[in-house]
Amino acid sequence: MAGSVNMLNIGKSGLMISKQSMTTTGHNISNVNTEGYSRQNVDQTAGPTITNGRLSFGTGAWAKSVSRVSDEYLDRRIQAESKNMANVEEKDIYLQQTEQIFNESNNDGLNQLSAKFFNEFRKLSTDTSSSAIRASVREASVQLTGDIRRMDRELKEVAKNIDTRIEGYVREVNSLAKEVRDLNLDIEKAELGGGQAPDLYDKRDLALKKLGSMAEISTNRDKNGRITVNMQGHAALVVGENLNPLEVLRTPPDPASGKKEGSLDIFVKDPVLTKLTNRITTG
Incomplete structure (x- = not known):
């Protein structure tokens, strides 16, 4: 009888494994x-x-x-290449806009207008009394100065858009860093009693992938499975359960020197503000 019960239990264990495998497959x-x-x-x-x-x-x-099928090496390579691709795409956007502003592909770009301006002056140097040449010089001057003013206006608009984009990026970086920090806590809590959290690991890896596409980061895992995120090797965004957010501040104007409001600077609060702008080379 005991042998029969044991056989039934063995059969039951096989059915339970199959059921759990089918549930996981689903x-x-x-x-x-x-x-x-x-x-x-x-x-x-x-x-x-x-x-x-x-x-x-x-x-x-x-x-x-229940284990995740993942390759940490490939995940790191994807994270690095995502950052490189995002960096190139971002540069391409603003280089295309700058190319359109200078308009060198057409016949009325800065080089052409500059050449026309100096050519008209050469003509004037050979015949200073010609009213027609004087009018041409005047027209070339108006065209050149008008185009320079247009470029200045449009380049300032591009710079303004870049500043807006930087502020948006910092908000998103902080949001993703907070998500990683929160998932650190959730994973640790889920595994305290010997449980598992494969779906939480997926969410954290996805947040790290997105974060890595926006900034050059490095990560380390501690004995509790918590991730530390360092930015550019200089700023710790996430250390276990602690979050050090980025902040964007604009260089204030200097009335004494007549200097107007300057560009944006990026800082990390760890716990005091530390300037990162000059250390950021990619991302």
Whole structure:
């Protein structure tokens, strides 16, 4: 009778493992289009052995854990390349805008207008009494100065847009850093009693991927599984449960020297404000 019960328990354990595997497979299929999701596997192990005299009997299979199928090396490479791609794309946006402002691809760009301006002066130097040449010099001067004013106006608008974009980026970086910090706490809480949190790890990895596409970061994992995020090797954005946000401040005007309001500077609050602007080379 005991042998029959043991056989039934072994069969039951096999059915339970199969059920858990099917549930995990269904979870994988349901999340096939979920951004940042990593496939999960049920890791199984042999149940404890029962010894009866000189004989040992198995007790079937147990579900040991549900693990994520991920490659940390590939994740780091993707994070690094995402940052490089985002950096190139961002530069391309403003280089294209600058190219359009200088308008060198057409016949009325700065080079052409400058050449026309100096050519008209050369003509005037050979015939200073010609009213037609004087009128041409006047027209070339008006065109050149008008185009320079237009470029100055449009370049200032581009600079203003860049400042707005920087402020938006800092807000997003802070939001992602806070998300990583919160997930550090959630993962630690979930694993305190021996539990697992594969979906939380996916969310944290996705937040790190997005963060890595916006700034040059490095990460380290402590013994509790919490991630530390350093920016440009100079600023600790996230240290376990602590968050050090970025701040954007504009250089104040200096009435004594007549200096107007300057450009934006980026600081990290750790815990006092530390300027990062000159240290940021990419991202």
